[in-house]
Amino acid sequence: MTTEPVNDPVASTGGREGPVTVPAELDPVIHVPARLRLVATLATLRDGDSLSFTRLQDMIGLTPGNLITHLRKLEEVGYVITAKTVIKMAPQTTVALTNRGRAALDAYREALRELLGGL
Amino acid sequence: MNGTADIDHTITADDEGGALDPRQAAELLKQTEKQTKREFDFAPPWLSLFGAALLLIAYGGLYMAARNEHPYKGPHGPWLLVVPVVIIASVSVRLRLFDKVSAGLAGPTRVRIHATSAVIVLGFICIYTFDAALRHAGASYSIVYGVFDAAAPILMLAGMGAANAAWREDWVTMGSAMALMAVATAAAFASPAGSWAVIGIGGCIVLLANAAVKIRLQRR
Numbered sequence: 001m002t003t004e005p006v007n008d009p010v011a012s013t014g015g016r017e018g019p020v021t022v023p024a025e026l027d028p029v030i031h032v033p034a035r036l037r038l039v040a041t042l043a044t045l046r047d048g049d050s051l052s053f054t055r056l057q058d059m060i061g062l063t064p065g066n067l068i069t070h071l072r073k074l075e076e077v078g079y080v081i082t083a084k085t086v087i088k089m090a091p092q093t094t095v096a097l098t099n100r101g102r103a104a105l106d107a108y109r110e111a112l113r114e115l116l117g118g119l
Numbered sequence: 120m121n122g123t124a125d126i127d128h129t130i131t132a133d134d135e136g137g138a139l140d141p142r143q144a145a146e147l148l149k150q151t152e153k154q155t156k157r158e159f160d161f162a163p164p165w166l167s168l169f170g171a172a173l174l175l176i177a178y179g180g181l182y183m184a185a186r187n188e189h190p191y192k193g194p195h196g197p198w199l200l201v202v203p204v205v206i207i208a209s210v211s212v213r214l215r216l217f218d219k220v221s222a223g224l225a226g227p228t229r230v231r232i233h234a235t236s237a238v239i240v241l242g243f244i245c246i247y248t249f250d251a252a253l254r255h256a257g258a259s260y261s262i263v264y265g266v267f268d269a270a271a272p273i274l275m276l277a278g279m280g281a282a283n284a285a286w287r288e289d290w291v292t293m294g295s296a297m298a299l300m301a302v303a304t305a306a307a308f309a310s311p312a313g314s315w316a317v318i319g320i321g322g323c324i325v326l327l328a329n330a331a332v333k334i335r336l337q338r339r
Contacts, residue, residue, distance in 0.1 A: 026141070033139055033147060040151040044159060046287075048227045055223025059158060085225040094225050109148065115141040 025111040027104055029077050034062060034070050039105050042080065042097035050096035052087060071095060079104055157337070161220055161232075162284065162292045164333040169212060171326035177205040178269070178319025185265070185312040193264025194315070235283060242275045265311025269318055273303040291336065295329035 030039055037060055045051060057067050074080040079101030085094040097105075139147070157163070180201035184194035221229055249271070253263045281296035302321035306314040 026144070031139060031144060036139075036144060036147055037151045040148050041155045044152060044155040045224075046226070046228050049229075050225045052223030052225070059155070087223065087225050087229075092223070092225075094223075096226075112141055112145045112148070116145055 025115060027108050027111075029073060029079065030104060030108045032070075034060065034066065035074060036108075038067075038070055038074065039079065039097065039101060039108075042095065043102060043105050045096070048096075050083065050085065050094035052085075053082075053093040053095060056095055074101065077104075153337075159220055159224075161217065161287070162280075162289060163216075164330040164337070166212075166216060167295070167326045167330035167333065170209070171323045171330070173205045173209050174326065175319050175323040176201055178315045178322070180205075181269070182312060182315035182319060185315060188312065191259075191261045191265055191311045193260050193268070231283075231286070235279060239276070239279065242279070243272065246271045246275065261311040266307045266314050269311075269314040270303040270307055273318055273322065274300055277303065291329060291332050295325055298325045298328075 030036055038056070041056065041059055042051065053064075053067070057064060060067065062070070071080060071082065075082060077100075078098055080095055081098050082093055082095050084091055086092070087094070180198040181194045184196050184198035185191065217232055221232060246268075250263055250268065253267065258267075277296045277299035281293050281300070284290070284292035284296060299322055302325060303318055306317035306321070309317045
């Protein structure tokens with residue numbers, strides 16, 4: 001398996017015993033448990049649907065601060081988009097996966113399949 | 120994000136979740152997708168079990184209310200009381216489910232749920248208006264309060280259910296809804312009273328089978 005150290009400061013803080021090495025085939029932005037769960041959760045929504053910050057937080061089980069940090073990371077690379085929406089007459093922050101994010105997850109899944117097939 | 124500005128944005132190694140090898144990543148991805156699909160399931164197995172029980176009770180009650188009629192005049196008597204009870208139970212449980220599943224959800228799915236509800240209400244109004252039109256045109260009690268009234272609501276609800284399931288790519292529910300339509304159509308060949316029994320028992324079997332298949336698929 002080809003691996004290389006990741007320069008991404010967030011991805012490389014994974015272990016307490018030094019930088020984590022991420023297989024080169026795997027997208028380092030997604031290859032973090034919390035963000036993998038975020039992207040996978042949002043990917044099950046239908047095209048055009050978005051999910052409120054609070055429901056997403058309930059489902060993923062992260063603190064609000066951590067969820068924001070992970071979402072910002074995903075937003076920076078264009079994988080998710082946040083917006084203000086009115087749900088049941090109450091304004092809420094909603095999160096949706098972009099086409100780019102969906103494509104990235106598909107590529108990540110394919111890369112995993114290839115890696116595991118080769119193990 | 121507004122309303123969350125005072126939250127600590129620092130991230131720790133634990134928050135990142137530590138090292139993740141490809142096998143763990145694949146398992147995490149699989150588990151997350153499985154859990155999320157359950158969270159957003161508008162037609163979970165327990166709803167099919169509940170629907171099977173309600174259909175058997177409602178149509179069984181209507182059959183009991185009509186079985187000894189000669190000539191046939193339509194269901195009447197105390198057995199009819201099961202119908203409003205079943206309708207109230209069904210509507211309240213479905214509303215609760217939709218409320219829970221769609222919490223925090225914005226976009227086409229939410230709009231679709233509201234549109235579907237409106238179409239169902241309109242569908243029932245049309246069915247019972249059609250009843251009156253059939254009677255006005257001289258159709259017999261056997262047709263109006265037997266074959267037609269037994270089959271029409273199921274044909275409408277199952278038809279909508281099949282279309283919605285196809286949109287969600289829920290093929291098990293779509294197949295079950297189509298089987299329900301077949302049962303309702305076949306019931307028209309039974310006697311007017313018998314059509315209530317055929318739909319009650321046949322529909323119950325279809326919904327039980329639907330629940331069994333879904334539970335099996337979830338356990339995979």
